[in-house]
Amino acid sequence: MKPSIPRGTRDFGPAEMQKRQYILNIIRKNFELFAYQPIETPAMENIGTLTGKYGDEGDQLIFKILNSRIHESKNKDVLKKEFDLSLESSRNSEELTEKALRYDLTVPFARFVVMNQHNLTFPFKRYQIQPVWRADRPQKGRYREFYQCDADVIGSNSLINELDLIALMDKSFGELNIPVVLKINNRKILAGIAETIGAPDKMIDIAVAIDKVDKIGQQGVENELKEKGFTKDQIRVLYGAILVHGGSVIYGDSLRDKNNNINSLSALVNGTEFGKNETFRKGIDELAYLFNNIEVSDSKKFRVQFDATLARGLNYYTGTIFEVKTNAGTFTPSILGGGRYDDLTGIFGLPNMSGVGISFGIDRIYDVMEELNLFPENISKTASTQLLFAHFDEVTQSHCIKLAGELRKNNISCEIYPDVTKKLGKQFDYANKKNIPFVCTVGSNEMQSGVYALKNMEKGEQQQLNLTDLIEFLKK
RNA sequence: GUAGGUAUAGCUCAGUUGGUUAGAGCAUCGGUUUGUGGUACCGAGGGUCGUGGGUUCGAGUCCCAUUACUUACCCCA
Numbered sequence: 001m002k003p004s005i006p007r008g009t010r011d012f013g014p015a016e017m018q019k020r021q022y023i024l025n026i027i028r029k030n031f032e033l034f035a036y037q038p039i040e041t042p043a044m045e046n047i048g049t050l051t052g053k054y055g056d057e058g059d060q061l062i063f064k065i066l067n068s069r070i071h072e073s074k075n076k077d078v079l080k081k082e083f084d085l086s087l088e089s090s091r092n093s094e095e096l097t098e099k100a101l102r103y104d105l106t107v108p109f110a111r112f113v114v115m116n117q118h119n120l121t122f123p124f125k126r127y128q129i130q131p132v133w134r135a136d137r138p139q140k141g142r143y144r145e146f147y148q149c150d151a152d153v154i155g156s157n158s159l160i161n162e163l164d165l166i167a168l169m170d171k172s173f174g175e176l177n178i179p180v181v182l183k184i185n186n187r188k189i190l191a192g193i194a195e196t197i198g199a200p201d202k203m204i205d206i207a208v209a210i211d212k213v214d215k216i217g218q219q220g221v222e223n224e225l226k227e228k229g230f231t232k233d234q235i236r237v238l239y240g241a242i243l244v245h246g247g248s249v250i251y252g253d254s255l256r257d258k259n260n261n262i263n264s265l266s267a268l269v270n271g272t273e274f275g276k277n278e279t280f281r282k283g284i285d286e287l288a289y290l291f292n293n294i295e296v297s298d299s300k301k302f303r304v305q306f307d308a309t310l311a312r313g314l315n316y317y318t319g320t321i322f323e324v325k326t327n328a329g330t331f332t333p334s335i336l337g338g339g340r341y342d343d344l345t346g347i348f349g350l351p352n353m354s355g356v357g358i359s360f361g362i363d364r365i366y367d368v369m370e371e372l373n374l375f376p377e378n379i380s381k382t383a384s385t386q387l388l389f390a391h392f393d394e395v396t397q398s399h400c401i402k403l404a405g406e407l408r409k410n411n412i413s414c415e416i417y418p419d420v421t422k423k424l425g426k427q428f429d430y431a432n433k434k435n436i437p438f439v440c441t442v443g444s445n446e447m448q449s450g451v452y453a454l455k456n457m458e459k460g461e462q463q464q465l466n467l468t469d470l471i472e473f474l475k476k
Numbered sequence: 477g478u479a480g481g482u483a484u485a486g487c488u489c490a491g492u493u494g495g496u497u498a499g500a501g502c503a504u505c506g507g508u509u510u511g512u513g514g515u516a517c518c519g520a521g522g523g524u525c526g527u528g529g530g531u532u533c534g535a536g537u538c539c540c541a542u543u544a545c546u547u548a549c550c551c552c553a
């Protein structure tokens with residue numbers, strides 16, 4: 001049988017893992033620095049926990065798990081009926097699939113919070129680093145299994161939490177050395193717009209259409225809106241707010257334009273029909289607060305923009321929404337997403353629990369860093385084995401076991417060439433290929449004298465050292 | 477769901493208008509070299525050309541189907 005793995009999934013070899021861990025370590029360190037606490041949840045959830053939270057498109061991308069032992073069911077007639085219905089339309093049948101793989105970390109977190117509400121101190125700040133699964137069609141930067149690194153705080157309405165998360169993003173992307181743009185919007189603004197033009201349930205349609213203005217132009221957006229059933233009048237009013245200001249959907253650009261951001265916000269309130277809508281004004285107020293209070297360490301590396309077209313497909317967002325993209329290179333997918341959800345726990349029976357969080361997508365961060373060549377050069381050498389013991393027979397090999405033990409006591413990473421061979425060349429070649437910088441050759445002479453030959457593989461130099469000196473030398 | 481592209485050795489790929497026994501580089505193993513690697517030279521193993529059918533005297537090459545992979549749209553990390 002030819003070995004293979006499901007499409008959209010990947011294996012990671014040692015070289016890739018070293019880079020992935022480099023990214024993970026920076027993010028995890030910052031999560032802890034900002035006082036978020038770790039949790040983990042199961043890979044699978046009961047399917048009812050997940051459905052209905054991600055929007056129609058999202059729900060269809062949930063990986064469902066076929067119930068086991070359906071052949072033992074006593075209700076096969078029901079199963080057959082359910083199966084036939086499932087062939088006709090997209091639906092959930094708990095007779096067939098009562099479990100599913102998690103689609104993100106936020107919804108399982110909300111479920112966790114409700115189940116553990118009496119053991120948690122609120123506001124609760126948690127971080128979670130685990131894989132998620134989506135039944136998407138894989139392509140560049142899009143995987144069916146990938147890691148999310150989430151930081152959320154739940155049980156607090158304060159916009160201080162948003163500022164905290166912005167500082168966390170700034171620091172993390174700064175340390176990863178990725179130049180990024182943080183786009184911010186507020187679902188209340190989108191909701192206010194939808195209410196004003198008399199289509200309160202079509203907020204997502206509006207945002208999705210407007211978001212494409214860069215790609216398909218104003219006319220294209222208009223056509224798409226018409227297709228979605230908007231009238232000419234509605235579209236005209238919409239354009240009044242969204243496109244009139246400089247012809248762009250982006251109002252401010254970076255913190256250096258802080259005033260520009262704020263001015264354009266107030267112009268929206270005072271100069272358009274939308275200003276009369278309370279939800280809209282609330283959204284603008286919240287955004288203005290954030291722009292007035294954002295502090296970032298380096299506004300050249302970390303730019304912040306208000307983007308009125310930023311929508312995000314997930315249903316549960318209600319306030320601030322975040323998205324981060326890199327602005328360098330050709331591969332520029334979103335590498336972080338997040339936002340505020342006012343009532344995600346309500347459906348599980350715990351209302352009035354506002355939360356806000358972000359999710360780093362390390363698989364795409366990896367792809368971006370690879371393209372921009374942002375990994376440190378020495379990354380492959382930093383964590384690898386320091387020394388290989390080469391030998392000639394069973395006697396000298398077993399002597400190496402003792403020596404390796406001594407080195408490991410001193411935290412020196414080393415290994416013994418596992419096969420017995422007289423061919424030193426083979427053993428040196430092995431060290432070479434594994435990037436092991438030192439080889440210690442142990443023959444019968446060395447065993448008797450206690451003085452070993454230590455070779456520096458890079459320089460080709462060799463020196464004679466006893467065990468104590470050997471350890472001292474390698475410790476440096 | 478829609479539209480493209482690709483499939484030949486472990487890997488990356490050549491393979492001409494259809495024509496003898498399908499090639500190269502890298503990798504692997506052996507040798508030159510039985511206590512010193514990277515280089516060099518010599519040699520070896522490794523292929524039902526994704527699968528099934530068709531056209532033809534003859535198919536890796538042309539046609540049809542099918543599967544897998546891949547890219548873009550949609551949506552998303």
